[in-house]
Amino acid sequence: MSAWMTPSHPVPEAGEPRLCRTSAVRSVHLMGPAGGLEALLNEGARTAAFAALVSHPHPLGGGTLHNKVVYHAMKVLNDPLWGFGFPVLRFNFRGAGLSQGLHDGEAEAEDVQAALAWLHDEYHLPIVAVGFSFGAAMTLAACSGSAPSPVSAIACLGLPVEAEGRTYSYPGLSNITLPKLFLSGDSDQYAPASKLVQVVTSAANPKQMTLIPGADHFFTGRIEPMQQALAGWLLEQCHDPGR
Numbered sequence: 120m121s122a123w124m125t126p127s128h129p130v131p132e133a134g135e136p137r138l139c140r141t142s143a144v145r146s147v148h149l150m151g152p153a154g155g156l157e158a159l160l161n162e163g164a165r166t167a168a169f170a171a172l173v174s175h176p177h178p179l180g181g182g183t184l185h186n187k188v189v190y191h192a193m194k195v196l197n198d199p200l201w202g203f204g205f206p207v208l209r210f211n212f213r214g215a216g217l218s219q220g221l222h223d224g225e226a227e228a229e230d231v232q233a234a235l236a237w238l239h240d241e242y243h244l245p246i247v248a249v250g251f252s253f254g255a256a257m258t259l260a261a262c263s264g265s266a267p268s269p270v271s272a273i274a275c276l277g278l279p280v281e282a283e284g285r286t287y288s289y290p291g292l293s294n295i296t297l298p299k300l301f302l303s304g305d306s307d308q309y310a311p312a313s314k315l316v317q318v319v320t321s322a323a324n325p326k327q328m329t330l331i332p333g334a335d336h337f338f339t340g341r342i343e344p345m346q347q348a349l350a351g352w353l354l355e356q357c358h359d360p361g362r
Contacts, residue, residue: 142197142204151233153213153220158234159184160241161197164204169271169357170238171196171205171247174231174254175212180283183216184209188251188276188338188345195346195353196247203353205247208238212257224285227253228260235261235269245271247357249349252277252309252336256287263291272356274300274349277336280318282309292322299326300352304334304341327352 147158163170173196175189176182189209197207212227213220231248238246248270250258255275262270278301279287292299301319303310310318312330319328329348334341 142199142206147208147210147237149210149233149237151213151218151220152226152229153223155217155219156210156213156230156233157184157215157217158208158210158237161193161207161209163197163206164199167203167205167242168244169203169205169247170242170244171207171249172231172234172238172258173207173209174234174248174250174258175209175215176252176254176277177282178212178215178222178253180253182212182253184211186251187342189254191342191346192249192251192274192276192349195349196249201346201350203350203357206238206242206244208234210234212254225260227257231257231261239269245269247272247274247353249274249276252279252282255279256289259289259291259295262297263294270297272298272300274302274352276302276345276349277307277338278303278310278315278318279336280310280314289318289321292318294323296323296325298356300349301326301328302345302348302352303328303330304336304338305330305332306334307336309336 142162147160149156193207195201196205211218214222246269255278331344338345
């Protein structure tokens with residue numbers, strides 16, 4: 120566990136693309152347990168070795184697939200300038216945006232599973248599952264079962280511990296042996312660093328905790344360091360020597 124630092128592997132700078140095309144975006148209508156789920160797919164490079172899912176923050180706080188942190192995380196995973204070029208799916212949880220159903224607070228983990236299943240059926244690639252805030256909590260819940268999963272790595276951005284009167288616990292973390300990134304601001308109002316450390320300590324290896332100096336829960340004014348830290352971790356987890 121360490122504070123944020125420049126990744127040991129170089130991250131592409133603007134003007135140094137590793138891939139050569141901008142991905143197209145298309146609307147996707149997923150079927151979840153509570154009905155249809157509104158979704159957008161940023162198509163990736165045809166040679167992509169991974170696909171990715173990004174889940175949004177709490178709908179009752181206005182969270183949708185268009186959230187700023189969700190969008191900028193997607194850009195790291197998909198934009199040719201970052202060098203990954205993964206196809207990336209974003210979706211609205213039940214009751215958010217045009218998605219059917221009603222907010223539950225726990226059953227949204229099943230929405231994540233439905234999105235993962237669609238993405239795997241579409242691309243047949245290992246998946247990097249990324250979630251921000253509530254989306255991170257639901258991603259962990261979706262990946263904590265014993266059923267086979269297409270997920271190969273998990274990135275939790277701003278994983279909440281306590282927020283707006285809600286308390287989050289993660290007993291399933293000891294069962295998730297996939298590589299995990301816990302990326303938060305060191306001034307996250309919904310996850311004080313000391314409490315987040317306790318959560319991360321309970322997680323099975325492999326894991327990494329990275330704190331962005333001066334960042335709050337929403338990475339206000341610190342989006343670029345968040346992106347750099349996410350990209351550095353992705354290079355470690357998803358590096359393709361043949362690229």
